[in-house]
Amino acid sequence: MRTLLITGPGGSGRTTTAAATALTAAREGARTLLLGTDRTDTIGPVLGGGTAPGLTVRHIDPDADFRTDLAALQNRAASALDLLGASRLEPEEIAPLPGAEELATLRALRDAALAEDAYDLVVVDLPPTPRALSLLALPEELRRYLRRLLPPERQAARALRPMLGRLAGVPMPAEWLYEAAARLDLQLAAVEAVLADRATVVRLVAEPGPAGADAVRTAALGLALRGLRTDALVATRVLPESEADGWLAGPVAQQRKTLDEWQESYAVHPVAHLGRDPRGTDDLTALAVPGAGTKPGGATRWPVEDRLADDGVLVWHVPLPGARRDALDLIRRGDEIVVTAGPFRRVVPLPSALRRCTVAGAALREGELRIRFRPDPELWPRTR
Template sequence: MRTLLVTGPGGSGRTTVAAATALAAARDGRKVLLLTGDAAVPADGAPATLTVHRPDPAAHFRQELLALQAHAAPALELLGAAPLDDDELTPLPGSAASAYLKALRDAARGDWDLLVADLPPLPEAIALLALPEQLRRYLRRLLPPERQAARALRPMLAQLAGVPMPPDGLYEAAARKDADLAAVQDLVHAPSASVRLVVEPGPAADDALRTARAGLALHGLALDTLVANRVLPAASPDPWLAALAAQQQTHLKELYGDGTPAVHEVPHLGRDPRTAGDLALLRAPGPRAAPVPAPRWTVEDRRDTDGVLVWRIPLPGAAKPDLGLVRRGDELVLTVGPFRRVVPLPAALRRCTVAGAALRDGELRVRFAPDPGLWPRTP
């Protein structure tokens, strides 16, 4: 299944472009699923091969909370807690992200030729795509799977420790949640998945592109196409419109020269697209035959020349003032602007100490010096 993850600044028209892309692919005979939170996506005249699914955060929140309440019912009864009813529940902040992750998980298990995911605006979209990895890390820290292996010893351990041990159901629930998150993570990071960024040519487009490229690279995601939306006609007898078009062309040249794999221009219709026919006029770009590969993090062995190993991390668009780097045990905490990722160190680097770092030409190079007390001795 090919997956297109569509995002962009608020108001850039990302939902319209996502819908136009899905509609064009469906008219070509592909079986397409469009995920969107926008209830106003035009569906009239769409072929039967296009399915539009809108996640329902409120319903998902109620379902999850009632299931948790049922699972914890014995403990709640002992505490004298009054159970919550379905009709009194309202979604809490974060419910939309949880509902969207479930929709992505269900899509990963479906039979589709193309999935077009209309994501939230930047930078919420990048935070959403990074959420499965973060939640899985939290689960592993709070409920290490290897501790469940000692199930036969649990009664004895409880007596020796003098405290109750976590019930088996807790580990089983964590394992199910981990599997669900892993399915989303595999979908997002699959070679057939890539991100499509929608911007409207203007002063804010350059900043949005830099932010997106840095955040996506930090989380190992590929940006394959930049969609320049609402492009005005280059020639107009109206001086005011001609001046706006000229300003757009100036920013378009900057976008073309910013190292993005591909730039696709979508024309301004002179009105808001309201029908499937309007979406067809946009000539939205279809999926690339070969998705752009995600940036690779590599370890370069320079012990013979400089006495260090260098972890090379591509971060196009990152700026030095927005960069943060902290070694935490066997993990690296890396901050780029509003984004943060905690990544485990490769095995070889765990036996080293950080000797410095530098950001050059869109690549972070972290130098590691082998620790004599930990590094294998050569005979």
């Protein structure tokens, strides 16, 4: 099963492109699931009530998911709530908190992966790019927080927890808390596996022009830091070249310049401006948006180059297209390295070989961060 994650700046035609892509794929014979992630159903109006054989449309309901999760949490913590004299929340008084939409989207991705025999392709209409990048970072970050706050190895000493609690004078975390953390970790790991799968790709959508070009550069940097691959860039609302000599000459020239720049880095698919907002299957077909494609996706590799014989260092290559030196920062913290590139940050575990080294320097060249590591004599295996 392939997963196609579609995102772009707000107002770029992201939802329209997702619907047109899913419609094309279904007509090509792929059993396709189209997931809408907006709180309001924006895909329904775009499709205009139309569909195609093999196309399933599902709108994620974060409110219902949040109420279900909170009710389950209250049931598992019933004894603790009763001890504290806390009253339970009723379903009708529960309103979703910030982040409920992101968690509901991750759950939908996991559920779609579990139902892989039911679909050949899952098309996900992600939120606008800034929120989409935060959402895609969420599984890894939440798992890291869980491991720091509730290390799994501490649960192994469950028989000692009552005694440790008496010695420390404070209550130890209850077993149900570890069990809940373990369940959440498994769910997040399943989503991480979907994002890292070679059958998962990100497709960017943007309107060619200065604002679209800036948005694409920012998105490319954020996706690269997360190791996610982009299979194509859909350029929306492209004006016809026949208007190059008319009153639209300026916008046409601007679009042409942006498209030429994008062609150097992406497989660009221009989508003509219909002169109206596309509505219904006929308009979506007229856009001629490509289907799923076959370009492999998943997480990109950050290879470690062995230059010990020549320079006495190992070099870690981290692709960061569009990164600027003045907006780049590195911090080594134990067996992790914190990479900050523009508005994005990621904490990455070091490969095992690099954990026995010290950082010897770094350089940004041709859109790639190259971090040099020198073996630590105290930790590196000695040769005879």
